[in-house]
Amino acid sequence: MPTIAPSVENVPHSRIRELAEIAMGMDGVLRLYFGESNLPTPDYIKQAAIRAMQDGYTFYTENAGLPSLRRALADNYRRLQNVDLDPASEIVITASGVQALNVGIRCTLDPSDEALVLTPAWPNGSSCAMMANAVVRQIPHPLCGDRYVIDFDALERAVTPRTRMLLYTSPSNPLGWVATESEQRALLDFARRHDLWLIADEVYDRLYYAGAALGDPVPSILRLATRDDAVMVVHSFSKSYCMTGWRVGWLVARRDAAAKATQLNEFIISHAPSFAQKAAETALADGEPELVRMLERLKENRDLCLNALRGAPGVTVPKPDGAFYLFPRIDGLTDSFGFCRRLLEETRVGLAPGVAFGAGGEGSIRICYAAERSILEPAMERLNQYLRSGS
């Protein structure tokens, strides 16, 4: 009997999903396991999608996405990051951040090539590399005092003649860690020295609490790279505009890679949904006030959760500067999946297990603090009690 190809058989399940699927079969769960808030997409974006459908955006678009959306993104990069991009050749619209990650990785790796991935990280990056039949080497971020850092010695040791790519995420899911400019320079320098593609997952760049003002993005790696560098940036509308279900993202890449990703798009998804691309344009044009309001709320949520955890026994939780996650480490915890499952069954609080995030993740749990207070407050209270009971 024909079997599933072993190369895909070996791609692991997402353990966040595994936990979520148990939770979805239960009533009354306070859901903090996915990377999204329970707030709906703002109305002005929904209205823009309806208008777009009425205006005829129901047909195929270019493989690289609507030129008007690419121009709007290039304008945004100029305004927010002081980076000049050619919308026609350096930006590809994708059907989500994960699709940008997938097609970007696909353009960099051949079977048996090796990819370096900084972890703990959202598991999809490693899994996309495995779907390309590459070998993944995960390099954990060590915690140095109260800040995560990059272990450059471990990176150097992990390089082999087959290494082709390095993937990092800043702001990080799950750590909330944000790469400093000197860390970005060092990553770029490392990638140049070893002839590697550098893929930066920047989907959380607008969710930043340490800029001069709320709404200032984390400086992109594109500020340091030249347009000839082997650099790609993965991005998405999901997080900044509460559009997780819409599936619109983008990839910024060197021209040759952007052209190849555009061509491959045809065979993967062809393009992101036409009316969703149009609505994304409206999100870029009109979304700033709503985004800043969301950031104010998220920052307060972060501080609420940090305070709730500060006194909990055996818990270490650095204060993150970006994204919307806390990743507390719990002394003596060796089975974070079991912990999250018991927490779910006994208290109806759904968190993501640290083990889902690869090397360096076991022993921690991930809390997504993007939910409304009416969910977050009781969830933190129950978690705190659970931790104090020594369960």
Ligand SMILES: Cc1ncc(COP(=O)(O)O)c(C=O)c1O
């Ligand atoms: C680090 C990171 N990158 C990319 C994505 C992809 O987002 P989407 O596929 O919804 O655009 C996520 C979603 O959780 C993420 O956490």
